[in-house]
Amino acid sequence: MAFLCYDTRVTRDLIHIRKGTLPDLSQIQEFTQNTFSWGDYLPKAWNDWVRSKRGDLLVAEIERKVVGTIHVRYLENYEAWLEGVRVRHEFRKRGVAGAMIQAAHERAKKKKCRIIRLETGVDNHAAQRAFEKFGYRAIVEYAEFKAKTGQGEMTARLATADDVSACWSLWDSSWLKRASKAIVPAVYGWRWWEYTRARLMNDILGERVWMMRRAFLVLREMDRESLDILVLVGAKRDAMKLLSDVKWIAARKKKQDVYWLAPHSPRAETWASEARYKLDETGLVIYACEL
Numbered sequence: 001m002a003f004l005c006y007d008t009r010v011t012r013d014l015i016h017i018r019k020g021t022l023p024d025l026s027q028i029q030e031f032t033q034n035t036f037s038w039g040d041y042l043p044k045a046w047n048d049w050v051r052s053k054r055g056d057l058l059v060a061e062i063e064r065k066v067v068g069t070i071h072v073r074y075l076e077n078y079e080a081w082l083e084g085v086r087v088r089h090e091f092r093k094r095g096v097a098g099a100m101i102q103a104a105h106e107r108a109k110k111k112k113c114r115i116i117r118l119e120t121g122v123d124n125h126a127a128q129r130a131f132e133k134f135g136y137r138a139i140v141e142y143a144e145f146k147a148k149t150g151q152g153e154m155t156a157r158l159a160t161a162d163d164v165s166a167c168w169s170l171w172d173s174s175w176l177k178r179a180s181k182a183i184v185p186a187v188y189g190w191r192w193w194e195y196t197r198a199r200l201m202n203d204i205l206g207e208r209v210w211m212m213r214r215a216f217l218v219l220r221e222m223d224r225e226s227l228d229i230l231v232l233v234g235a236k237r238d239a240m241k242l243l244s245d246v247k248w249i250a251a252r253k254k255k256q257d258v259y260w261l262a263p264h265s266p267r268a269e270t271w272a273s274e275a276r277y278k279l280d281e282t283g284l285v286i287y288a289c290e291l
């Protein structure tokens, strides 16, 4: 086969990076069906990424064959998010990912992004090596704790704009801020970003913040089956109550499950087990690189 005649050194010179297009999808599908044990979301995201004005979808070609892809998404606050990094199996370890990462960084810098982040599995050593080589450092490891929805007595209330200062000071002095280095899951989609007062205000105005006197949490509704807790801070007693109240909120919204995304730490494990949440997934590592 043609690719066998490329040795590692010459391949780098042959890599051509360009924008991804709708017709590329058929080639992309050839190597993105079974990327992970659960499959891959990339073919489904492809058309949206091609059309999106908030990101750049790039492909790497070698002699007109599509051998890799990468998507860089531009968030507010001069932050970027890297996702969908895939290289065709027989073209790996030849610098394709490296060339795409560098091209994505160039685009992000042109958009004045100051930092770029991504999420990868703690066991994905190939990805970690590739990203570390280009300046990425692991920031925080997240875990997902899961609970079934349920009945109960509701004591939390929705936060209003008047609560922003109280919530911000709870966040500012929280273990979550320290453990996460202020990087939390974003409200829209599978990505992480820095928590800011403006984002808290936005969450409050979007009716995603529930609070007790000395704790608050932020909810995300990403699919029909579940609710995600993105931020939970405050005094333990009130935080426990919120973890329990969310099961009730989820039941009212006809969801089946609640997921709490938290930095993987002994404290999160204790809170989760006391509130009857089970550890569901670990090893979601967030990497960051200054541009």
Ligand SMILES: CC(C)(COP(=O)(O)OP(=O)(O)OC[C@H]1O[C@@H](n2cnc3c(N)ncnc32)[C@H](O)[C@@H]1OP(=O)(O)O)[C@@H](O)C(=O)NCCC(=O)NCCS
Pocket: 035, 085, 086, 087, 088, 091, 092, 093, 094, 095, 096, 097, 098, 099, 118, 119, 120, 121, 124, 125, 126, 127, 128, 129, 130, 131, 133
């Ligand atoms: C991770 C992935 C994108 C790397 O692509 P690639 O084109 O092989 O990477 P590169 O050739 O540019 O390698 C960059 C660095 O990472 C290292 N690396 C790549 N694969 C590696 C592996 N399997 N084990 C150890 N190191 C590896 C390379 O050695 C290289 O460093 P070097 O130049 O100093 O040798 C590719 O393996 C892939 O598509 N994996 C499946 C999808 C995936 O996991 N994507 C990331 C999700 S966040």
